[in-house]
Amino acid sequence: xxxxxxxxxxxxxxxxxxxxxxxxxxxxxxxxxxxxxxxxxxxxxxxxxxxxxxxxxxxxxxxxxxxxxxxxxxxxxxxxxxxxxxxxxxxxxxxxxxxxxxxxxxxxxxxxxxxxxxxxxxxxxxxxxxxxxxxxxxxxxxxxxxxxxxxxxxxxxxxxxxxxxxxxxxxxxxxxxxxxxxxxxxxxxxxxxxxxxxxxxxxxxxxxxxxxxxxxxxxxxxxxxxxxxxxxxxxxxxxxxxxxxxxxxxxxxxxxxxxxxxxxxxxxxxxxxxxxxxxxxxxxxxxxxxxxxxxxxxxxxxxxxxxxxxxxxxxxxxxxxxxxxxxxxxxxxxxxxxxxxxxxxxxxxxxxxxxxxxxxxxxxxxxxxxxxxxxxxxxxxxxxxxxxxxxxxxxxxxxxxxxxxxxxxxxxxxxxxxxxxxxxxxxxxxxxxxxxxxxxxxxxxxxxxxxxxxxx
Numbered sequence: 442x443x444x445x446x447x448x449x450x451x452x453x454x455x456x457x458x459x460x461x462x463x464x465x466x467x468x469x470x471x472x473x474x475x476x477x478x479x480x481x482x483x484x485x486x487x488x489x490x491x492x493x494x495x496x497x498x499x500x501x502x503x504x505x506x507x508x509x510x511x512x513x514x515x516x517x518x519x520x521x522x523x524x525x526x527x528x529x530x531x532x533x534x535x536x537x538x539x540x541x542x543x544x545x546x547x548x549x550x551x552x553x554x555x556x557x558x559x560x561x562x563x564x565x566x567x568x569x570x571x572x573x574x575x576x577x578x579x580x581x582x583x584x585x586x587x588x589x590x591x592x593x594x595x596x597x598x599x600x601x602x603x604x605x606x607x608x609x610x611x612x613x614x615x616x617x618x619x620x621x622x623x624x625x626x627x628x629x630x631x632x633x634x635x636x637x638x639x640x641x642x643x644x645x646x647x648x649x650x651x652x653x654x655x656x657x658x659x660x661x662x663x664x665x666x667x668x669x670x671x672x673x674x675x676x677x678x679x680x681x682x683x684x685x686x687x688x689x690x691x692x693x694x695x696x697x698x699x700x701x702x703x704x705x706x707x708x709x710x711x712x713x714x715x716x717x718x719x720x721x722x723x724x725x726x727x728x729x730x731x732x733x734x735x736x737x738x739x740x741x742x743x744x745x746x747x748x749x750x751x752x753x754x755x756x757x758x759x760x761x762x763x764x765x766x767x768x769x770x771x772x773x774x775x776x777x778x779x780x781x782x783x784x785x786x787x788x789x790x791x792x793x794x795x796x797x798x799x800x801x802x803x804x805x806x807x808x809x810x811x812x813x814x815x816x817x818x819x820x821x822x823x824x825x826x827x828x829x830x831x832x833x834x835x836x837x838x839x840x841x842x843x844x845x846x847x848x849x850x851x852x853x854x855x856x857x858x859x860x861x862x863x864x865x866x867x868x869x870x871x872x873x874x875x876x877x878x879x880x881x882x883x884x885x886x887x888x889x890x891x892x893x894x895x896x897x
Contacts, residue, residue: 481571482563485578490556493581493591499541500548503594506530519694523638523685526595533593547593554605554631555590556581561608561693566878569836573882580874585806589867597638600871602635603642603649607875628653629677637681641857645850645868650674655838695764698757700857701771707785708774714762718764718770724756724783790855793865809866812873813851819876820844822881832883840879847872 447819494500509522510530518524533546544653559581567574581587590597609624609631636646637874647670654669685691702721715730775782794809805811825843826832851869858865 479564479571479574482567482574482578483560485575486556486560486563486581487577489559489581489587490552493587494549494552497548497591497615498545500544501549501592501594502530502544502547503592505595506547506593512687514742517692518689519692520640520685521694521696522595523640524689524691525634525684526598526638529598529634529638530593544593548591551590551593551597551601554601556738558601558604558606558608561605561612562875565611569882573878576881577875580871580878583806583870583874585863585870586867586874589864594864598868599635599639599642600867602631602638602727603646603868604871606631606635606649607652610649610656612654614631633680633683633684634675637675637685641853642850642868643678644853645846645872646677647674647849648845650677650800652839652842685689695758697857698764698767701767702755704782704824705771705774705783707789708778708781711781712778716774718756718767720766721756728755786855789858793854793857793858793862807863809851809863809869812847812866815867815873816844816847816851816876822880826883832887836883836886840876840883843872843876843879847876 505522506526507530509518509524512518512522513524513527513531518527529550530547533550534543535546537546541635559578563574563577565574566577569681581590586600606628609628613621613624614620632646632649636642650673651666651670654666654673685694705718709717717728758767794813796807796809819840823837823844826837827834827841831837847869850872851866854865890894
């Protein structure tokens, strides 16, 4: 080899060494940023737990949970309020000294899983960029969530359980069998318990199960993710029903009767009539047309139909035959004037999604319509990106599943709404926030790629 060739080879070797060294240093710097982001996210979550717990100390226990506990202790639990809501309350109260406020333990068992789940997701997001980990952690500081989660009830329990399950899904590592098995058990417990406590989340859990199938299943199963999701969903339903009815011998309460009754009374109000199911009229003699006419507006009328008042104890159906009579009467009333029924349902749904008041802050961040629109837009964007193979597939699938989960949770309220509190929207808000972060990540990634392609 001539001297010139040896010199060229030496320069090429030095150049390669320099490039490798710069690449290694860049990787170490990026890794250090990720680690820093992970620690920043951890501090944000710890601070959120402490500040939220301190600011709203000692927390609260919802009326639903207290009723569930009373019925469990009386030996007559019903499926209107799951006995597991009562068991959770009883266990969390027994952890701390009896002299402490009984709301402290239950509130901590809500805040703990919620912030832990956010941290686990933030830790995974920090691998993309440290700032994304911080963004995930800051979701817990979003005012509508920060102001709503420091207490124990059906809705806060669902948010805490689903958030922890998502954090575990994004933490699983198949190379660590013991950790993998423990996380699978935690995910299954959280999702089953969440659906058992808040039964209207039965459809919202489906997209999360899809993420489980996508993460847990072997490579050959990835082609059949929808089938695997359906199997997981049916299995979860079976376990939930067994846990609710067989373990505690829970009595069926026909809880949907309250929705049917509210629809019937609303139709009477809209059409200026007074038609009541025979089974209710016979067992509620104090229910007269004069009493009905005293309810001048629709919302108090619905609340009265659902819960009764101090003067009238609304009869509740007790058997399958009584429920069949109520259901048949409801079907007849709805089919008699479907247009009025749809108008009433939209009006009632709007009372859930809208917030009135002078405060601009309340009118914006607490408006359910904004989250519904955001979820719908995210659904369309992520569907299109997956169809055209744009962006990161994992981010797109995660964003799509969060959009679907939020929509599957909010949209059933158009038919099965039992109240108008913001607490009914909490999981939709969390799903919107997580989907929003995914949307920003994939949008910036596509923008960066377009800029690089134009430069080339």
